[in-house]
Amino acid sequence: MSGQTSASQGPASDPQMVFRTRNLEKIYGEGEAAVHALRGVNLDIPPAEIVVLLGASGSGKSTLLNILGGLDRGSNGDVWFGNQSLSEMDDADLTRYRRDHVGFVFQFYNLMPSLTALENVQLVTEIADHPMDPKKALELVGLDHRQSHFPAQLSGGEQQRVAIARAIAKKPTVLFCDEPTGALDSQTGRSILGVLKRVNEEIGSSVLIVTHAADTASMAHRIIHFSDGTIGKIELNEHRANPEDIVW
């Protein structure tokens, strides 16, 4: 993956990194009302890590996650996924990128209410290139016994686990989680974090978690602190906690 000749590569691209950003800015609105959500973010994220983006609400962490996940574009600066420039992709390329490489887990699960747990996972495996067996994905999150239940029949924690199974079934390079435990009680939240850790270890996906709950950070390899649209500091965590031990 040297690929230095490709037009989509800039001098700062590094195939060794999952993501690199250079001077990434995101501005909402114009003129007086303009809000700078990101103010020149420079970041390198190596593969197969659990990374926690920590910060108060409005600090820009979700904005960064959305841009890295291909849901949104920066206003200025560059973003690379491996050696591919996300900034230069059109809508169809971004769709392709999300389809092939990215899994998402949201605060409110976002399952299709009309599909069962298994079908929600199949929705993704039907379109992915080398997916895992959907039943195996549910097994991985400990929900193989509820596979034919509809979202309305599942608890919040269970719905979130289905969402994770759906996200990992394609064996994504990166798993993005935006406040994955935000709507859950602590017990359930811990079990969800456990699942994320397992995914990282067993599939080798990078896991990017956005949260404002500082305790979650203790399970990460890397903790990125956000404030006012910039990175405050980056911590490397050598003594990672077990999710079961995290205190809320």
Added chain:
Amino acid sequence: MKVQSLAIAAVIAVGVMLLVMMSGVVTSLTETQRAYYERNHFADVFTSLKRAPASVLRDLRAIPGISVVEGRVAGSALINMPSQAVPIRAQALSLPDLHLPRLNVPLLTDGRLVDADQPDEILLLRSFAHAHDLLPGDYLSVTMNGNRRQLAIVGLVQSPEFLYSVPPGELFSEDKRFGVFWMSNTALAAAFDMRGAFNDVLISIGLQAREAAVIEAVDLVLKPYGGLGAYGRSDQISDHFTTQEITSMRDASKSVPPIFLAVAAFLLNIVISRMVQAEREQIGLIKAFGYNDWEVGLHYLKLVLVIACFGALIGCILGIAAGRGMMELYLVYFKFPALVFQLDPSSFVIGLGVSIFAASLGGLLVLRAVFALTPSEAMRPPTPPDYSKRGQWGARFSQMLDQPSRMVLRRLTRAPGRMLGSMVGIATGMALSVAMISLLAGFDRTIELTFDVLDRSDVTVTFIHPVHENAALQLSKLDGVTSVEPARAVSVIFRNGVKTSRGAVQGYIASPRLNRALKRDLSPVYLRQDGLILSTALAKKLDIRPGDILTLEIREGRQPKLDIPVAGLAQSLIGSPAYMELSALNRVLSEPDRISTAFLTIDASKQENIYRSLKAMPGVAGVSVKSEARDSFVKMLNEGSGSTRFIMIAIAAIITFGIVYNAARIGFAERERDLASLRVIGLSKGETAFVLLGELAVVTLVALPVGGLVGYFLTFAIANGYSTDLYQIPVTFSPRSFGLAGLSVVLAAICSGWLVKRDADNLELVTALKTRE
């Protein structure tokens, strides 16, 4: 939301516009007609007779209940316009020598009244004068009673008698083709050998008098003088058509606007309930602050009211403008001295009231949802809609489908009520389209059948009095006449028990070629010697079946009363004729070998010569050219109440599109978040659109045959509604009608789908995901 509010306001506006316009038209026509009749003393009872001395008028005045009687002379005439090859039929009416008539007073619009000492002075009907660019001071060449005369036009008049003017025996008004003029009594009586006598009577009756009793008494008095039967206003041809037009407009004003208001209420309900869903969090919050149900509810009700009032107001303004436009149209059609659009104030109030009511009804159902929300519940994200009950429907079948198709299928089966609603809406649009397109075909069919299939002649010649059938032979000798078919029309009152109808019996030869009676399958009816063939319209009116005996009170000659069996039925689309074999008709009248009409086919290149020869024939009362009659008929269909068929087509289109678009729009709004999720997990725009629009496609496909079927029956109802005494609109189905209707619905669906897909493509993925539901 803004666009949707505007769209709903537009639907309300159309409904209110139609209401204000139609009821305004009804008020204006009714009021103008009433005032005109009152001011110009329009008679209540009319009759014609052969001839009676003036002294008989005294006997008539003595009849209880009669307040004014006026005898006059009426005669038929031909006007020879140098510019027109065909002689024009006209009616001559007498005016009292010394004063204005006391009934049916003509309204002088230009020039002066006639001088009784000047026998060649006339007043001319204004619409006819305008059609031929005639003015006071011009001269008119007229043939009366066989004598040609030059008459001086001294004034132009309008008359309540001729709001709608048609030549006797014809049905369609055409200003150019029928003239009316008034002369002094002395002059006209001299022309028709009626000195000291009268042959036409106008009567006004007291408020307490019973019309039927007066008619009976008048007939008794005039019987010895060849009375042709008195009749009331409702049988007076001009009043009949004017009143029928008003009635059909009144009926339409009661049925069409409510459709729009109901659709608006339906749409408002959906849109507002969607809004309440979306704003449940804020509602909970406001309730938590201590606002009560009503205060919160009022907020949404205000929105409903704003939309309703805005729509109604626009509708009122447009309604007044459209009403003014309609007045112009009606003045061409009905010859009122002036027709000012009078806003029916109640329509304003009703329009506003009904739209607010309809809108509130749509809104009120939603308020229930607002009331039901408790603050704590509202602040929690709603649980996902439950698909577990119906979701497994067709489990085996759904195994064969991919997930997006399963989603489409389960949306359909989960809320069958809602799907049924959309389906019914789209099917309604389809049904209306089928009915309206079929109706258009029906109008064409009426024209084609009447003027190409039933009547294959080019020219109809009418004689002043029945003449010997040799006259037909003479006509056939004219250069350019290729064939002649004799016929006789006899005016008659049909009586079956209490049911009566005034009309005529057409005597045709047994197997006519030019003007025929046809069966339903369009095969010609053989006219037997032993009975009458009735048009289905007449048979229905008289409630009589083949084999029954019908009483004919002949209104000509010796006026015999005959009982004749009904031998069969014929299809007829214009008027309600009755047919009999010519010689048989003459036999029962004891007037052998008589004809009153001849149908001609002619060589078109020689028509000018033929018309000139006919103009010169003294016994000819009139010549009607089929192509002209056809033109007047088409004109009438397009200008009168028949013109609303175009409005109905617009309605069908608006309703179809409105419902399809809203179904698509709401499907999108309800699932914005799901759709964004699909995009996020990697489905392409096309795949996402499939999930969104698959549902609409299935609903539309189901709605097509259902709508087609409903449309089939609706066509019968609508064709019946559009049929009048004057013409029947046949139910005409063709694959084309269904194809076109289906195509328009599919087009509306594609268009709506495209509009919504555009929004789905531009979904802000991030914001869509952040919202809870």
